[in-house]
Amino acid sequence: MKKSKPMWSIYFFLYIVFFLSQPYDLLWSVHEPYKVDPTVGFTVRSSQEGSIQRRIALISLCLFIFSCILRRRYRRLNINGVLGWAIIFFLVWTSLSIFWSSDPAMTVRKDVVLIIIGLGALAISQCLSLLQIMFFIIFSGTLTLILGVLSEVFLGLFSPFRAEYRFGGITHPTFQGWSLGLLFLASFFLSKKYRSKRFIYYSLELVSFIFLILTKARGPVWGVLITIIVYVLYTTSRPRKLALVYLAIFSALILVFMYVSIFGEQIIDFMSNIIILGREKGATVTLTGRLPLWQQTIPFIGHRPFNGYGYETFWTSDNLTTFAKAQGWALPDAHSGYVNMLLGIGIIGLFVYILILALGISRSLSVYKINGKTEYLFACMSIVFLIMNIVVVGGQLEPYLTSFAHLAIIAKIGFSRIT
Numbered sequence: 488m489k490k491s492k493p494m495w496s497i498y499f500f501l502y503i504v505f506f507l508s509q510p511y512d513l514l515w516s517v518h519e520p521y522k523v524d525p526t527v528g529f530t531v532r533s534s535q536e537g538s539i540q541r542r543i544a545l546i547s548l549c550l551f552i553f554s555c556i557l558r559r560r561y562r563r564l565n566i567n568g569v570l571g572w573a574i575i576f577f578l579v580w581t582s583l584s585i586f587w588s589s590d591p592a593m594t595v596r597k598d599v600v601l602i603i604i605g606l607g608a609l610a611i612s613q614c615l616s617l618l619q620i621m622f623f624i625i626f627s628g629t630l631t632l633i634l635g636v637l638s639e640v641f642l643g644l645f646s647p648f649r650a651e652y653r654f655g656g657i658t659h660p661t662f663q664g665w666s667l668g669l670l671f672l673a674s675f676f677l678s679k680k681y682r683s684k685r686f687i688y689y690s691l692e693l694v695s696f697i698f699l700i701l702t703k704a705r706g707p708v709w710g711v712l713i714t715i716i717v718y719v720l721y722t723t724s725r726p727r728k729l730a731l732v733y734l735a736i737f738s739a740l741i742l743v744f745m746y747v748s749i750f751g752e753q754i755i756d757f758m759s760n761i762i763i764l765g766r767e768k769g770a771t772v773t774l775t776g777r778l779p780l781w782q783q784t785i786p787f788i789g790h791r792p793f794n795g796y797g798y799e800t801f802w803t804s805d806n807l808t809t810f811a812k813a814q815g816w817a818l819p820d821a822h823s824g825y826v827n828m829l830l831g832i833g834i835i836g837l838f839v840y841i842l843i844l845a846l847g848i849s850r851s852l853s854v855y856k857i858n859g860k861t862e863y864l865f866a867c868m869s870i871v872f873l874i875m876n877i878v879v880v881g882g883q884l885e886p887y888l889t890s891f892a893h894l895a896i897i898a899k900i901g902f903s904r905i906t
């Protein structure tokens with residue numbers, strides 16, 4: 488088997504699994520749950536009842552893991568230094584949180600899901616090369632985009648020139664944005680690796696970025712932009728890097744002076760519209776209600792700062808109801824991966840998770856410096872994108888397609904023998 492070839496059967500299988508698990512919905516734009524039931528009822532029912540589709544998907548993923556184990560036979564798993572052990576400790580810590588959980592049954596359920604998708608990511612990292620994982624991101628991101636556009640066009644809801652429009656397609660605009668952000672980054676780096684096919688990847692970059700902007704999902708949009716800035720600064724030599732920084736600052740100052748001189752105070756409105764991606768200004772001041780929500784969680788974090796309330800267990804039906812009444816809107820979690828972790832597994836768990844991300848960046852860059860393979864630079868930048876995105880988006884360890892892609896990349900760096 489050539490490690491550079493796409494593995495279409497695995498790609499299709501994984502896409503179907505996570506289509507059911509996320510879940511994607513071809514009619515999402517019509518009956519988006521938070522539009523049909525804007526009260527706390529929907530989120531409470533989701534947390535209590537779960538999903539039959541998700542259970543089927545996770546059972547299918549378990550069977551895939553079992554088949555991968557049989558294929559490996561008795562080959563020993565390679566643990567790459569501190570990164571590999573940090574990942575193992577993190578999984579052990581989330582499992583141990585059952586013993587101090589505020590709702591042990593809920594913690595067990597969440598832990599089982601994490602272990603399944605974690606082992607699934609590990610299995611994929613052993614079956615596929617990092618390059619093949621990039622192809623999977625291209626495949627899944629493109630298919631999600633196409634299905635989303637077709638869904639909205641068919642339903643007569645595709646109206647990108649409407650001020651209030653947000654592109655979601657078959658999922659929430661935030662998660663569509665996350666998928667498009669990964670698609671853009673994978674296309675960007677593959678265009679540098681495969682010069683003969685760069686027109687295809689350039690086209691994917693352009694289309695994915697346009698639709699990423701249309702989602703108006705600030706986390707993914709700014710995550711991509713910051714990641715590209717980090718990439719440029721990393722790959723540019725020091726003298727050129729300083730020159731670029733000075734040029735950017737000087738150009739920005741000149742542009743601001745020119746626009747202020749010509750348009751006066753209108754430039755403030757213009758710039759604010761760019762930053763908030765055309766969304767409501769009132770909501771932006773509080774990051775669409777996130778800041779008051781995070782402030783409300785502070786006393787709860789203070790009660791259990793080091794170990795939290797149990798992995799993904801803080802958001803019980805009682806807490807969902809309490810927070811929804813206080814905030815005036817239905818919420819599924821803290822809308823931040825970092826805040827969710829503080830509430831669930833405390834400072835210790837969050838520290839280990841951040842350590843994993845930092846070590847993932849460090850190791851992928853080290854390998855890139857040795858072998859010069861573009862896929863390892865992509866791995867590094869995908870983690871940078873994840874770090875930025877989960878500031879305002881939760882779900883980085885949920886059974887979602889984008890989350891799984893990140894987990895597979897980190898598992899590849901942490902547990903695969905790299906030559």
